[in-house]
Amino acid sequence: MYWREKLESVEFTLVSLCHVLLMLNALTFLVLFWEPQRQVILRAGLQLDPLSVPALIWPHQPLVRTRSSPASTSLPPPHPPTTIPSLSLSSLVYDAQMQKHQCTCGDNSRHPEHAGRVQSIWSRLLERGLRNQCERIRSRKATLEELQSVHSEKHVLLFGTNPLNRLKLDNRKLAGILSQRIFVMLPCGGVGVDIDTIWNELHTSAASRIAAGCVTDLALKVAQGELKNGFAVVRPPGHHATQSSPQGFCFFNSVAIAAKQLQHKLNVSKILIVDWDVHHGNGTQEAFYNDPSVLYISLHRYDDGNFFPGSGHPSEVGAGAGEGFNVNVGWTGGLNPPMGDAEYLAAFRAVVMPIAHEFSPDVVLVSAGFDAVEGHSSSLGGYKVTAKCFGFLTRQLMSLAGGRVVLALEGGHDLKAICDASEACVSALLGMEVEPLSQSVLDQKPCENAVQSLQRVIQFQGEYWQSVKDSAATVDLSYLQAQRRRLRRDSDSEAVSAIAALSMGSLMSDR
Secondary structure (H helix, E strand, O other): HHEEEEEEEEHHHHHHHHHHHHHHHHHHHHOOOOOOHHHHHHHHHHOOHHHEOOOOOOOOOOOOOOOOOOOOOOOOOOOOOHHHHOOOOEEEEHHHHHHOOOOOOOHHHHHOOOHHHHHHHHHHHHHOHHHHHHHEEEOOOOOOHHOOOOOOHHHHHHHHOOOOHHOOOHHHHHHHHHOOOOOOOOOOOOEEEOOOOOOOOOOOHHHHHHHHHHHHHHHHHHOOOOOOOOEEEEEEOOOOOOOOOOEEEEEEHHHHHHHHHHHHHHHOEEEEEOOOOOOHHHHHHOOOOOOOOEEEEEEEHHHOOOOOOOOOOOOOOOHHHOOOOEEEEEEEOOOOOOOOOOHHHHHHHHHHHHHHHHHOOOOOEEEEEOOOOOOHHHHHHHEEEEEHHHHHHHHHOOOOHOOOOOEOOOOOOHHHHHHHHHHHHHHOOOOOOOOOOOHHHHOOOOOHHHHHHHHHHHHHHHHOOEEEEEHHHHHOOHHHHHHHHHHHHHHHHHHHHHHHHHHHHHHHHHH
């Protein structure tokens, strides 16, 4: 009996030790695995901005939409439990074939849009270790049918085919179309479709189709929840290409094509396109001007129509069913002074994010041109926005659509500027700690030209978006001043509500 009791006691002790060890293992798992994940989730959720500045509370919360509503999303939840490991990665897409789109003169120094742009960005992402932290998806050419969701058949056959793949097409139809081709001789000795936009008979069509296919596939995978978010390092750019005309270095509108495929293949009901290239995306605006399911917001240098391409006045708000779903933040005033971080922060705070939250998109596509970054000549932009500001703006957009954000390279021609900006944006997509904006920038008020430009936008858009009306009084404030005012107003509102509740309680008790 004595030894049996001893054995039972020892057995109980061993079982207890096993339980303790299991608990220690569980705690170790939580510390080593969950805590870093929690930090990533917190960063991705934008609880704090750089410098530990609380994220700006937008005047209006997203509209409440039920699953049964026609406007509700048909997409899967952004972070389903079974796919958390794959969604922990951001994604990149790139193809070296896009470098072959070069002028036949062979002198890239004479052409702002050249192969070194994407090559430099891709090398920078490798050098900084960002490529290894991202999942890379395979590239592909957009099909002729996908291109025709935005462009005319004639345009697609003219610029989407080369001598090799034309053999597979209807030669009778092609013969008539190709006979209408008009090219110009460039000062460098090469060939172009206009004085700026070069044409390479062997490689331009393939590069343009690869760019469109890369952006489209990335957008589809992010929308379906296969990928968390992503950045497409592509060229040639696309947002100036209209239904039937190439221009401004662009042949096919990659972002517009991606949006159309989201609609056609996944029935995505609400798409936000933010275009922060310093030039207005006239082609994208044209593609969705009558479409209320695509909200297009562009921030660009306008200067009363005197900066390329001349479109993008704030009065261009959409037409028909799409009226109110086209927003142009057209900066005026030239470069006196040039727009910088304070002005772009004010635009996002007073116009872009309030409208975006009120629209409540399912997916966010960004025409990520970086020619507003400091380092570009006055003819190519001349603005002074910092690269890290674009990382900051990317983090703000990640608060939309469950984080489903896809950036696609558009313009930007100073190599250091576009590499710095791409690095900042990819770091933001990964949820990494990006370089903070300085206290002086957060305290800086937008310049008078910017305030007038934003007031003009609010004048037109206030008719369609209540949230813009609410932010009108804070346009001329700095980022931090606007935050303080908003927090103070919220505190006052809570105090009034509390007093009202007390008064009602007192009245009920008297009764």
